[in-house]
Amino acid sequence: MIEFSLQVEARIIRAVLPELEKLFALSVKGEDFSEILPDFDDPDFKEAWIEGLKHEAKDDRNALARLLKSPRFKYGRVELEESDVDDLLRGLTAIRFTIRKTSLKEVSDEELETGMSSISSKHPEVQIGYFAYLLMAEVQERLIQEIS
Numbered sequence: 001m002i003e004f005s006l007q008v009e010a011r012i013i014r015a016v017l018p019e020l021e022k023l024f025a026l027s028v029k030g031e032d033f034s035e036i037l038p039d040f041d042d043p044d045f046k047e048a049w050i051e052g053l054k055h056e057a058k059d060d061r062n063a064l065a066r067l068l069k070s071p072r073f074k075y076g077r078v079e080l081e082e083s084d085v086d087d088l089l090r091g092l093t094a095i096r097f098t099i100r101k102t103s104l105k106e107v108s109d110e111e112l113e114t115g116m117s118s119i120s121s122k123h124p125e126v127q128i129g130y131f132a133y134l135l136m137a138e139v140q141e142r143l144i145q146e147i148s
Contacts, residue, residue, distance in 0.1 A: 001079065001082070002147070003078065013075070020068055021068060027094055063090075066080070078143070089143060103125055103128065106126065
């Protein structure tokens, strides 16, 4: 079992959880593996490849869902089985991509990487998206530290 506490205040976690749940649902609907497929001439192989990707994505989503639904997560506690680490890391990456493409689409990479000093002047959707993005980043970084 891997367990650790986040540095983010519990009130911030509880504030962004509803947005994360909404974005989680959005990320599931937006799956499109056609952009990452190699050029296959064999339709059966292509179908098997896509089914494999879908199965792995489902495992990733399930690991992320368990984290988001954990009663302790809203208080900043992360607990997971070691067997879920890889799936959760991929699930965290997927939700961060979704946040980046939706809530933070108007934010430049430079502004995001330098900490968005102008966060208070941003639209509330951008603010909550930014905090959700940071929360998922912290979980990801801490998880990597724990397994290293």
